[in-house]
Amino acid sequence: MQEPVEIVERRTATDVVFERLYEEIxxxxxxxxxxxxxxxxxxxxxxxxxxxxxxxxxxGNLDLLLIRPQKATEVRGFSMPRIEHARFVRLAVELEVLRDACSVWTESHAEALERIIDRQQQVIDRGQPEKFHELDYRFHRLICELGGHPLAFETIEDCKRKIDRLCVLSLGRAQEAATLVEDHRRIAHALRRRSAEEATAAARLHLGRLDETIADIHRTHSEYFE
Incomplete structure (x- = not known):
């Protein structure tokens, strides 16, 4: 019998450069x-x-760099049309994921989601709202995975990446992050009750909060926008 093949994920030079620049942008x-x-x-x-x-x-494909032939590449400003499109697509996908998740949600699923929320609360209590960002990804990814639509998170992730910088500006304020934790608790509670109506309403409220943030940042930092 052949020995099992160990699969090792190798990061290329492109991956290293991409990941570092992505984080910095x-x-x-x-x-x-x-x-x-x-x-x-x-x-x-x-x-x-x-x-x-x-x-x-x-x-550039993530709308983070503006690449023009014979001209300097530069970090791209925020684009309102692209932000609005990403918000629209993400909301549509997340609502469908939640509806289906409610029909298969179990107590073990609920406990796994609660553990992530507890960790989110911990970083907020420690005054580390910047660490909330990664845990936010885990929260939404887990719902997709446990709800039976793991590939849906690829679409959600793509949309999130297009507006991550705005999220960072928002999460720099601890109260903003604390509010999002409470939103996550509402979504988790609705899933535990297997109430699609409550879950989708909580998600609409949660994702809608970014609209106020976008408007506020546009007013105070118009130079960031195209």
């Missing part, structure tokens, strides 16, 4: 309008220009 270490040079980034990471070019293209 989303965390606003690289602000909208910042110019990026393939040559300088390649030198920084000790790689050739091709992995950098590939990473730039991936970031």
């Amino acid at each position: 989303v965390s606003l270490k690289l602000m909208p309008g910042t110019k990026l040079s393939e040559q300088e980034i390649a030198r920084r990471f000790g790689v050739s220009r091709q992995p950098v070019r590939d990473a730039f293209n991936r970031l």
Whole structure:
């Protein structure tokens, strides 16, 4: 009998450059309008220009970089039409996921979701709202997985990534993050009751909060927008 093959996930140079730049753009270490040079980034990471070019293209597909031939690549500003489209698609998918999840939700599912919410509350209590971001992804991913639609999170994740920077600006205020934790508790409670009506209403309230954040940021930081 052959020995089982061990599968090892290998990260390419493109992956490394993409992940680091993505984190820096989303965390606003690289602000909208910042110019990026393939040559300088390649030198920084000790790689050739091709992995950098590939990473730039991936970031461009997420609307995080503006890539123009014969012109400097720069961190893209927020686009209201793209934000509104991402919000529309995400809401539609999440509502359908929740409706189906309510029909299969179990007590063990509820307990797993509660553990994530408890961890979210812990980072807020410690004054670390920036760590809420990753746990927010876990919360929504788990609902998709346990609700029977694991691939749906790929669409949700793509939409979230298009507006992650706005979320970071919002979560920089501890009260904003605390409010989102309470929203998550409402969604979890509705799932536990297997009430699709309550779950979708809670999700609409939860996702709708970003509208106020977007409007506020647009008023106070119009230079971030295209």
